[in-house]
Amino acid sequence: MQMMSNLKQGSPASGSWRTQFYLSRNTKIAIGFLLPSIVLLAAIILFPIGYSLALTFQSYSLVIPGKTGQWAGFENYLKFLGDKAFWAALGRVGLFTLLAVSFEVVIGVAFAYLLNAIRFGRRLLTSLLLIPTILTPVVIGLMFNLIFNAQFGLFNYLLKLAGIQITDGILNNPSTAFAALVAIDVWEWMPFIALIMLAGMQAIPEQPIEAAQIDGANGWQIFWQVMMPMLRPVLIVAILFRAAEAIREFDKVYILTGGGPGTATEVADLYLYRVSFSNWDLSYGATLGMVMFTLAMVVAVLYFFITVKRGEEQR
Amino acid sequence: MIVIKRRDVRNGLIFSIALIILLLMLVPYLWLALTAVKNRVDIFSIPPKFFITPSWENFHVAFVEKGFLQSLRNSIIVALSSTLITLFAGVPAAYSLTRFSTRGNNLYLFFLLAARLLPGIVLAVPLFILFSKARLINNYSAVVLSHITFNLPFAVWMMRSFFLEVPIALDEAATMDGCTPFATFTKIILPLVKGGLVATGIFCLINSWNEFLLALILTGRETATMPVAIPGLMTPLGTFWGQIAAVGTVTTLPVIIFALIVQKHIVQGMTGGAIQGE
Numbered sequence A: 001m002q003m004m005s006n007l008k009q010g011s012p013a014s015g016s017w018r019t020q021f022y023l024s025r026n027t028k029i030a031i032g033f034l035l036p037s038i039v040l041l042a043a044i045i046l047f048p049i050g051y052s053l054a055l056t057f058q059s060y061s062l063v064i065p066g067k068t069g070q071w072a073g074f075e076n077y078l079k080f081l082g083d084k085a086f087w088a089a090l091g092r093v094g095l096f097t098l099l100a101v102s103f104e105v106v107i108g109v110a111f112a113y114l115l116n117a118i119r120f121g122r123r124l125l126t127s128l129l130l131i132p133t134i135l136t137p138v139v140i141g142l143m144f145n146l147i148f149n150a151q152f153g154l155f156n157y158l159l160k161l162a163g164i165q166i167t168d169g170i171l172n173n174p175s176t177a178f179a180a181l182v183a184i185d186v187w188e189w190m191p192f193i194a195l196i197m198l199a200g201m202q203a204i205p206e207q208p209i210e211a212a213q214i215d216g217a218n219g220w221q222i223f224w225q226v227m228m229p230m231l232r233p234v235l236i237v238a239i240l241f242r243a244a245e246a247i248r249e250f251d252k253v254y255i256l257t258g259g260g261p262g263t264a265t266e267v268a269d270l271y272l273y274r275v276s277f278s279n280w281d282l283s284y285g286a287t288l289g290m291v292m293f294t295l296a297m298v299v300a301v302l303y304f305f306i307t308v309k310r311g312e313e314q315r
Numbered sequence B: 001m002i003v004i005k006r007r008d009v010r011n012g013l014i015f016s017i018a019l020i021i022l023l024l025m026l027v028p029y030l031w032l033a034l035t036a037v038k039n040r041v042d043i044f045s046i047p048p049k050f051f052i053t054p055s056w057e058n059f060h061v062a063f064v065e066k067g068f069l070q071s072l073r074n075s076i077i078v079a080l081s082s083t084l085i086t087l088f089a090g091v092p093a094a095y096s097l098t099r100f101s102t103r104g105n106n107l108y109l110f111f112l113l114a115a116r117l118l119p120g121i122v123l124a125v126p127l128f129i130l131f132s133k134a135r136l137i138n139n140y141s142a143v144v145l146s147h148i149t150f151n152l153p154f155a156v157w158m159m160r161s162f163f164l165e166v167p168i169a170l171d172e173a174a175t176m177d178g179c180t181p182f183a184t185f186t187k188i189i190l191p192l193v194k195g196g197l198v199a200t201g202i203f204c205l206i207n208s209w210n211e212f213l214l215a216l217i218l219t220g221r222e223t224a225t226m227p228v229a230i231p232g233l234m235t236p237l238g239t240f241w242g243q244i245a246a247v248g249t250v251t252t253l254p255v256i257i258f259a260l261i262v263q264k265h266i267v268q269g270m271t272g273g274a275i276q277g278e
Helices: A002-008 A017-021 A027-055 A075-081 A084-116 A122-129 A137-147 A154-161 A174-202 A206-214 A219-246 A251-256 A268-277 A282-314 B006-025 B027-036 B057-065 B068-099 B105-117 B120-133 B140-163 B168-176 B181-192 B194-210 B213-218 B226-233 B241-261 B263-270
Strands: A058-060 A068-071
Touching: A027 A058, A027 A282, A027 B068, A027 B105, A027 B120, A027 B140, A027 B181, A058 A282, A075 A282, A084 A122, A084 A174, A084 A219, A084 A268, A084 B006, A122 A174, A122 B006, A122 B263, A137 A154, A137 A174, A137 A251, A137 B027, A137 B226, A137 B241, A154 B027, A174 A219, A174 A251, A174 B263, A206 A219, A219 A282, A251 A268, A268 A282, A268 B120, A268 B213, A282 B105, A282 B120, B006 B027, B027 B241, B057 B068, B057 B241, B068 B105, B068 B140, B068 B181, B068 B194, B068 B226, B068 B241, B105 B140, B120 B140, B120 B213, B140 B194, B140 B213, B140 B263, B168 B181, B181 B194, B194 B241, B194 B263, B213 B226, B226 B241, B241 B263
Parallel strands: none
Antiparallel strands: A058 A068
């Protein structure tokens, strides 16, 4: 790693041409290795996004007659600015992301702390812990649909055992449906935060913690004043990653509520899906896609500067 | 005489608490698996039944009579193809990014990251139009290519983290012994990251296997993958919960098994190499 920075500065101390061969500018060979991926990504990501951008200035639908790609200027963008349903869906997914990620962080960090205190048998626990995170999201949606079923669902039955009688399924009521969606996301992704934070905690050296213990710090103080400052970079990466995923929530909502009841759980990506593939207004769908694209870019820039810049500092 | 240390008691206590929490968390999934082996009457019984004689009827109806075997085959074809193409294009790219410094390295890494964080719906519209025009909707190639859009950026980032762990001195030694850059890559370095390669491949398979939105838009009746086919069991006439549970269990079991195989790399996999695991 040290050598890398030396070579970047063109240090003469880096030896013969052979040692300079790697890590020095060797564009021709690099292109040979990179080319297949560049060609592929240009074809399936760059070109489609460029195509989509061109589409935003047109009136295009594969289905609706008369919308065959006429020049529409900024019509789609003006429509987007005044589209209350879209802004509402964006606000909804924003709230969903904020709530879900907050709970995931609090519970996930607490659970990681619990697992970190275990000295043997941890492997079994982490095996169980990772299951919710890797399950197929569509199956998670269906699974909770079954659990929350108003007539024969396990959830209503357990509520009844606990003395709480509800006449309707919780997915049929706007506020409880939204809460259920958040809860399911926490169920699915709390383990993600927990596993990452556990890995972070394992990497903390023993000495500072022992030193704090000798100085008479209690567990709470050690956690907040010794461990957390060291875990912060890892936590930030995990949060950004989670936020980028939560903001594009689609699968579970599509299966669980279809955005309902009413529009209570209609998140941004579901609204975009409706515009594009139910109303077949593809050029407008592309326009809203550009908005989501911009949001994703903001997260990507933050993420990139935090991870890559941090990595370079460490070198 | 067995000496029980206080530390062991404490460990056992915390272990038990964590285990109970986790088992409670997994109740919904266990409930799904239990529903899969219930008969039609038991599924709808109130109060819910916990002890039943297992029946394989749901599996038979779904896979043999309703054609879910075909969806299973589709999922396997799509996941394998997209993973193989991803690795062929992505692994050399990841190697290059850790070995050769070009002006565009950071730019390319950023592009790949942006691609990975890109919501599927953003690509869904243009890909749908382009594949429609090429008459490739309901053809495996459409959904396979669409899955490469997220798998390739993921694989490059993940493999990059494995290549970074291999000292560059090895490449230099190989070059001095007369290896070409390509031979150095395939014969010297690649065998050293075998574990990472397998882990990356498995994560790619899981990503593709679990993907819903792009497959929903780009496949048809004959090419539908499992996530796309399962909601078809929710019909206006009624929902076939037993079959949904059966198919859902079959869809998720391989994912769990594969994830456990690469458990060592799970943190690296989930963050695309940004954070190293234990």
